[in-house]
Amino acid sequence: xxxxxxxxxxxxxxSPGHRLCAGCGASIAVRQILSASDDPVVVANATGCLEVxxxxxxxxxxxxxxxxxxxxNAAATISGVETMYQSLKKQGKIDKEIKFIAFxxxxxxxxxxxxxxxxxxxxxxxxxYVCYDNEAYMNTGIQRSSATPRGAWTTTSPCGKVIxxxxxxxxxxxxxxxxxxxxxxxxxxxxxxxxxxxKAHKAFYTKGPAFLNILSPCPRGxxxxxxxTIKMTKxxxxxxxxxxxxxxxxxxxxxxxxxxxxxxxxxxxxxGRYKHLLTPENKxxxxxxxxxxxxNWERLLILCGEK
Amino acid sequence: xxxxxVAVTGNEVAAYAMKQINPxxxxxxxxxxxxxxxxxxxxxxxxxxxxxxxxxxxSEHSAMSACVGAAAAGGRVMxxxxxxxxxxxxxxxxxxxxxxxxxIMTVVNRALSGPINIHCDHSDTMAARDAGWIQIYxxxxxxxxxxxxxxxxxxxxxxxxxxxxVMYDGFIISHGIDRVDVLDDTTVHDxxxxxxxxxxxxxxxxxxxxxxLDLYDYYFEHKRQQVEDINNSKPVILEIAKEFREISGRExxxxxxxxxxxxxxxxxxLSSAAGTSKAxxxxxxxxxxxxxxxxxxxxxxxxxxxxxxxxxxxxxxxxLDRSISFxxxxxPLFTEIRSGMMEFGKTPENINIIFGLGGRDINEQDIAxxxxxxxxxxxxxxVKERIQYVGVRE
Numbered sequence: 001x002x003x004x005x006x007x008x009x010x011x012x013x014x015s016p017g018h019r020l021c022a023g024c025g026a027s028i029a030v031r032q033i034l035s036a037s038d039d040p041v042v043v044a045n046a047t048g049c050l051e052v053x054x055x056x057x058x059x060x061x062x063x064x065x066x067x068x069x070x071x072x073n074a075a076a077t078i079s080g081v082e083t084m085y086q087s088l089k090k091q092g093k094i095d096k097e098i099k100f101i102a103f104x105x106x107x108x109x110x111x112x113x114x115x116x117x118x119x120x121x122x123x124x125x126x127x128x129y130v131c132y133d134n135e136a137y138m139n140t141g142i143q144r145s146s147a148t149p150r151g152a153w154t155t156t157s158p159c160g161k162v163i164x165x166x167x168x169x170x171x172x173x174x175x176x177x178x179x180x181x182x183x184x185x186x187x188x189x190x191x192x193x194x195x196x197x198x199k200a201h202k203a204f205y206t207k208g209p210a211f212l213n214i215l216s217p218c219p220r221g222x223x224x225x226x227x228x229t230i231k232m233t234k235x236x237x238x239x240x241x242x243x244x245x246x247x248x249x250x251x252x253x254x255x256x257x258x259x260x261x262x263x264x265x266x267x268x269x270x271x272g273r274y275k276h277l278l279t280p281e282n283k284x285x286x287x288x289x290x291x292x293x294x295x296n297w298e299r300l301l302i303l304c305g306e307k
Numbered sequence: 308x309x310x311x312x313v314a315v316t317g318n319e320v321a322a323y324a325m326k327q328i329n330p331x332x333x334x335x336x337x338x339x340x341x342x343x344x345x346x347x348x349x350x351x352x353x354x355x356x357x358x359x360x361x362x363x364x365x366s367e368h369s370a371m372s373a374c375v376g377a378a379a380a381g382g383r384v385m386x387x388x389x390x391x392x393x394x395x396x397x398x399x400x401x402x403x404x405x406x407x408x409x410x411i412m413t414v415v416n417r418a419l420s421g422p423i424n425i426h427c428d429h430s431d432t433m434a435a436r437d438a439g440w441i442q443i444y445x446x447x448x449x450x451x452x453x454x455x456x457x458x459x460x461x462x463x464x465x466x467x468x469x470x471x472x473v474m475y476d477g478f479i480i481s482h483g484i485d486r487v488d489v490l491d492d493t494t495v496h497d498x499x500x501x502x503x504x505x506x507x508x509x510x511x512x513x514x515x516x517x518x519x520l521d522l523y524d525y526y527f528e529h530k531r532q533q534v535e536d537i538n539n540s541k542p543v544i545l546e547i548a549k550e551f552r553e554i555s556g557r558e559x560x561x562x563x564x565x566x567x568x569x570x571x572x573x574x575x576x577l578s579s580a581a582g583t584s585k586a587x588x589x590x591x592x593x594x595x596x597x598x599x600x601x602x603x604x605x606x607x608x609x610x611x612x613x614x615x616x617x618x619x620x621x622x623x624x625x626x627l628d629r630s631i632s633f634x635x636x637x638x639p640l641f642t643e644i645r646s647g648m649m650e651f652g653k654t655p656e657n658i659n660i661i662f663g664l665g666g667r668d669i670n671e672q673d674i675a676x677x678x679x680x681x682x683x684x685x686x687x688x689x690v691k692e693r694i695q696y697v698g699v700r701e
Contacts, residue, residue, distance in 0.1 A: 040511035044376065052520045060516035065508040067379050068518035070398055073372035079362060080334060080376025080384075085509055087331040087360040088382055098511055116372065119365030 002197040007035050011063065013043070018061035019053040023226025025216030025233070026050050026132040028190050030103060033130055033212065036200035040064065041099045042081055046074035046108030049139045050132065072112040075120035075129055078102040082125045099204050100127040106147035107137045110173050121180040121209045128203040128210045131173065134218040142221040146171040149241075150289055151282075152273045154221070159276040164285065169292060177211045178247045184210035186246035188255075190217075191234040195244055195255055202248070215242045223272020232270070239267040240297045245304060254304040261297070264290045308554060309491045317448040317480035320487050321387065321413050322347035324455040326357055327495035330411075331382030331502070334362035334373035338392040339425045340477040341415040345387060367392035371399035371410075378408035379517050381507020383459070386410065389477060390417035390431045397435065403470045404439025405533060406517060407505070409462035410470040412440075413455060416578070416629075417477040418665040426666020427477040429577065430630040432606075433639045439533055441471040441540055442607040444577045446563075448485035451475040453557060454604075456490075459499040460547045467540040468505060476579040478666065494554050537608050544605055561610040562603045564617055566592060570599030572681035573618065575644060576627035577603055580662070580669055587674040598678050603640070611647030618648065621655040622685035625677045629663045637661075637694050656684045662697045673697050 013034040020027045026049060034041060042065040045051045051068045054061040069077040078100050088094040104113055109131040117129060136154045137143040144157040150169045153159050157166035178185045184206040188196040196214065203210035215236055219226040236242035239262045244255040265286060268274035277286055301307040315323070322344045325333070333352075335345045352361045362377075364370045370386050378384040388396065393414055403410050414432050418424040432442060441461060445451040451473065458471040475481060490498075506515055521529060541561065548559035563581075566588050567573055574584050581602035591598045601617060603610075618624055626645070628638020636642055641659035648654045660677060662669045677697065684690055 042380075042508050042511065055516050055519035057519040057521045057525050060519060062516050063514060065511055065514045066516045067376060067508055068516075069372055069375050069402055073369060073399065076364065076369035076372035077376035079364075079369075080332065080373030080378075081380040081508055082376075083334070083360045083362050083373070084332050084377040084380035084382045084384075087358065088380075088509065090360075091331070091358050094509060096509075096511065098509065115365060116369050119369055122365070123362065 002036070002194055002201070007197070010035050013041065013062065013064045014054065015061045015063055019056065020049060021220055021226065023217070023219040023229045024049070025134060025190060025218065025229055028229070029130070029132050029196070029214045029216050032190070032193055032196050033200040036197045037099045037204045039097045039099050041101055042067070044069070044074045044078035044081065044102040046102070046104035046113055047071035048105040048108050050103055050105070052139060071108055073116045074102040074104045074108060074113060075117040078127050079120040079123065079125045082127050102127065102129045104129070104131055105138070106131060106133040106135060107145045110147045110171050111145050118180065121177065121182050121211070124208050126208055128212065130212045130214060132214050132216040134216045134221060135170070136218070136221050138218045138221045147173065150292070151277045151285055153276060154273070164276055164282055174213045181250060182209040182211065183207065183249055184246070186211070187213045187242065188244055189215040189233040189236060189242055191230050191237060192244060192256060199246060221273070224270050228270065235262070235267045235270070238262045239264050240293055241267050243297065243300055245300060252303040252305070254300065254306055264293055308494050310488045310555070311491070312486060312488050314484050315448060315487055316343070316482050316484055317451050317475050318343040318415065318482065319347055320448045320452045320489070321455060322351070323489060324452050325385055326351045327490070327492050328383070328385065328456065328459055328499050329357045329496070330359050330385040332360050332362065332377040332384050333386060334364050334370045334377065334384070335386045336364050336367045336370045336388070336392060338367070338389045340417055340481045341387050341389040341392070341413070344413060344415070367395040368399065371396035371403065374410045375399060375403050375406065375408060378403070378410050379406065379508050381504035381509050383502040384410045385412070387413040387415070389415045390419050393431045393435055394419060397438070400435055400438035400440060402518065405529065407468045407536065408470060409468055411455065411458045411462055412470065412472045414472045414474045415477045415481045416474050424665040425477070427479055428629045428664045428666070432472065432474050433630040436607055436639060439469065439537065440607060441469055441537065441605070443471065443473050443605055444603065445473060445475040445480070446578055446581050446602060448475070448480055449487045451480065452487055452489065453551065453555065453559065456495055456498065457547050457551050457559065461540060461544055463503065464543045465503070465505070467536060467543050469536055469540065474578065479579045488555070490554060498551070498554055541608055541610065559604065561605045562601055562614055562617070565600040565602070567599035567601055567617065569597060571597040571622045572624065572678060572685050573599040573601055573621050574625050574627060574674065574677060575601045575603070575618070575640065577606070577629065577640065580627060580629065583669065583671060584674050587671050587678065591675065591678055596678065596682070609643050611643060612650060614644060615647040615651055618644070618655060619651045619653065623656040623681040625658050625660050625681055627660045627662055631661055631664070656688065656690055658684070658690055658692070659694045660697050661694070667698050669698055
C-alpha cells in the first residue's frame with residue numbers, strides 16, 4: 001500500500017502550471033497514477049483536454065518523454081514506442097528499465113480509439129492504458145460519448161421537449177477490456193486514492209498490457225462546483241455507480257463494498273446535468289437507471305465471487 | 308561487393324530490400340496488391356534473418372500510428388501499403404512528416420475505392436502528395452529495389468529528416484516477375500549505415516514533448532520550415548544517387564530522359580507505363596520520328612524547373628496522368644508541369660492524357676497514337692482537346 005508521505009516526496013511528472021480547469025479530475029488521476037512508477041516513463045496521450053491543456057507550444061507540463069499523435073491512436077502509438085524499446089533492448093542498444101503508459105479520455109478510448117486499443121491489447125505490448133473517463137467529449141464542449149450515462153444532459157443529448165437527455169446506457173468498457181483476457185484490468189477513481197495508486201503500481205509492474213478505467217469528474221460538463229471533485233467520486237462509489245474492482249489474470253475481485261448503498265439520486269442531485277431527471281415526470285427514468293445499477297452490481301458480485 | 312541477378316516479383320524484391328535494410332521496427336497491415344511484401348517480410352522475421360520487431364497491427368491507421376511512435380522512440384522504421392490502406396493512414400501521414408520522422412514506406416500503387424478495385428493507378432499516392440512526404444516513383448522492380456535502399460539515406464539525412472514513400476505499380480510490377488540485380492547484404496548494410504537518432508523519446512534523461520498543440524502563433528512558421536526541409540532534399544537525393552551508382556553501377560536522377568535531347572515531341576509519364584513508352588520511342592525512332600520521353604522519378608519535391616528546362620526545346624508534349632483530380636484542370640502531373648513551364652516563357656504545346664485507371668491497360672498502339680497526335684500538334688500548332696482520356700469507352 002502506498003504511503004502518502006513517501007508519495008509526497010516524489011517529483012510530479014505532470015508539473016504545475018498546466019491549463020486544465022480547476023477541479024479537473026484528469027490532472028489528479030494522472031499525478032496519482034504516475035507516482036506509482038519507480039522507473040522513468042514514456043507517456044502517450046490521445047488528443048483531448050489533457051493533451052491540449054498541457055502541451056501548448058512552446059510550453060510543456062511534462063517532465064517525462066511525451067508523445068501526442070492523434071485522437072484515436074494513443075494505444076497504437078505507445079505500441080510503436082514500446083516495440084522500438086523491445087527491439088533496441090534485444091539488440092543491446094538500450095538497457096534501461098522504462099515504463100510505457102497511454103492516457104486517453106472516454107471519447108478517445110470508448111469511441112474513436114477503441115479499435116486501436118483493442119489491437120494493442122491483443123498484441124500483448126508491455127504497457128499501461130489509462131482511460132480518464134469524464135463521461136463526454138469535454139474538450140470539444142460536452143458532447144455525448146458512449147461513456148455518457150443514461151439520462152445525462154450533454155450538448156448533443158440535450159433535454160428537449162420530447163427527449164430527456166441521453167437515452168442509452170453507457171458502454172461497459174472495463175468489461176470489454178476484461179474480455180481481451182489481458183493480465184490486469186481495473187476500475188478506480190480519485191476518492192480511494194490508495195486503491196488507485198496500488199492499482200497503478202500493479203498495472204506498471206504487470207508484464208503485458210494493463211488497463212485502468214478511472215472516473216474523472218468534470219466540473220464544467222457535469223455542472224458541479226469545482227471544489228467538489230473528490231466528493232463526486234465518493235458518491236459514485238457509494239451509489240455503486242462506479243464500483244471499484246480489478247481483474248487480475250482472469251480473477252475478478254471487488255475492492256470496495258459500500259456499507260450501505262446510497263440511492264442513485266444522491267449521485268445525481270449535485271450535478272446540473274441530471275437536473276431535468278429529478279422531476280416528477282421523469283421519476284420512472286430514475287427508477288430504471290437505479291434498477292440498471294442494481295443489476296450491474298449483482299452481476300459484479302457474482303463475477304467477484306461475493307455471491 | 309557482389310551483384311547477383313535474380314528473377315523476382317516487385318513485391319519480393321521490395322521485401323528483400325527491407326530485409327537487407329534490417330529496420331528496428333516494421334508495423335504493417337496486409338492489403339492487395341502489397342500483401343506479399345508483408346508475407347515475405349514475416350518469413351524473414353520468423354526465420355530470424357532480421358533484427359526487426361514486426362508489429363502486426365489491426366489497421367493501416369494503426370500501422371502509421373505505430374510507425375510514428377516507433378520512429379519517435381528512436382530507431383529505423385519501415386512499412387508498406389496500397390490504395391485504401393494509404394487513405395486510412397492519411398491523417399497520420401501529415402503527423403509523421405511534420406514530426407520529421409524518417410519513416411520509409413513502400414506504396415504499391417492501386418486505384419482508390421469506389422468502386423472498389425484492386426488494380427493499378429496512381430490515385431492513392433497522388434491524393435497523398437501534399438502530406439509532406441518525399442515521393443519517389445519506380446518504373447520496374449529494379450528501380451523499386453534501388454529506390455527503397457536510397458530512400459533510407461534520403462529520409463535519415465540530417466538536412467532532410469522526412470518520411471519517404473517509394474512507389475511501384477500494382478500487379479504490373481508488384482506481381483510481374485522481372486530480372487533484378489541485387490546487391491549483397493554487407494554492401495546494403497554499409498550503404499544505409501547506422502541509424503542516427505534525433506531527439507529520441509527513449510532518451511528518458513532528456514525528456515521532450517512530441518506533438519504539442521501548435522496554434523496561430525507558431526503553426527505557420529513550422530509549416531514554413533517544412534517547406535525548407537523538403538526542398539533541401541533535392542541536392543541530397545542527387546548526392547545519394549551518386550553514391551548509389553558507385554555500389555551498383557546504376558544511374559539515378561530526379562527524372563529520367565529517354566531520346567529527349569533532339570526530340571521534337573515527347574511523352575511525360577510515371578512508372579511502368581514509361582517502360583512501354585520507351586519501346587514505342589524505339590520503334591518510332593527507327594521510322595525516323597524525333598520522339599522522346601521524360602519520366603519523373605521524384606514527384607515530391609517536384610523538380611519543376613529542371614523538368615520544364617528539359618522539356619523547353621520541344622514542340623509538343625503529352626503529359627500522362629494515371630489519376631484524376633476531379634473538377635481540376637487535368638491530372639496532378641499535368642498541372643505541375645504546365646505550371647512549371649510558365650517559368651520559361653516559350654511553352655511547348657501540351658495535352659494531358661488520363662489513362663490506365665483501375666488497372667486498364669495502356670498498350671503500344673495507344674502510345675503510338677499519342678505520339679502521332681503530338682506530331683500533328685507540332686505541325687499545326689493547334690490543340691483540339693487539352694484534356695483527353697485514352698483507353699476508355701465513351
